[in-house]
Amino acid sequence: MSDRKVKNIFVDGRIDPAFVAGSISKHSSKTGIGGHSIFMGQVRKDEIDGKFVAAIEFTAYEELALEKMHQIRADIFEKYPLSCLHVHHSLGMVKTGEICLFVFTSSAHRKPAIDACSEIVERLKAELPIWGKEIFEDETHQWKENS
Template sequence: MEKQRKPKNIFVEGPISPEKIANSIANHSSKTDIGGHSIFLGQVRADEKEGGKVRAIAYTAYEEMALEKAYEIREAVFSKYPLTCMHIYHSLGEVKTGEICLFVFTSSRHRKAAIDACEELVERIKKELPIWGKELVDNEKEVWKENQ
């Protein structure tokens, strides 16, 4: 009987806390075959919009499809680069300006693989995952955000 694989849950309710990021980094100190890490942190900006500034983004996703696609992306990137570890976390729900909404963390024996893999992961997450952000503006207006 074949073992059923379960895509890892990448979603965090609300902002990704500095403690989660720090703990993730600290947990790798015992992995002495790692020579380089690359980290990307996506932060909500206070962009100027018609009628005011963005105060937060409310993220929603087609979760089952997003988790399946994230799994496919993880597998593709793991097969392309000699990585030791890879972590992806994306917020759902409301994330205020200045807070972290995306955390991508790659590790490898040498820095170049970690850096290149991290960059590719971020680009593919932004383009391919069914995650949407609704910008919440000062004037209570809501605007669907386009990924860039």
């Protein structure tokens, strides 16, 4: 790793919609940006074996996850001409309907922002040591499998 400070991507609990709106709003003064791409992951109320998911409790091996994210970030900036790249992921309990992942990329043109955003989401799911425990309405639980 470089001497550059590793940015903490983790948020305690849900990602507030006001935070998302504020993040978008802050970029309006950056007039060299022509395209943004946003991905927001939301906890679904899946039905599994007749039971409904009420929440997901996220845990992570934080130090390793942040190191991996730092590398992903460096790879993405090397591959795409981005102006900005922001990633926020929940830890702890997030209820159905709430946002648990927010990825926001910006560039002079739309295609790099869209492609980078998509690649980041796929790499996060595949490479970061983050786990989700599905909590059902009856308070039983199981570990979630990423698809």
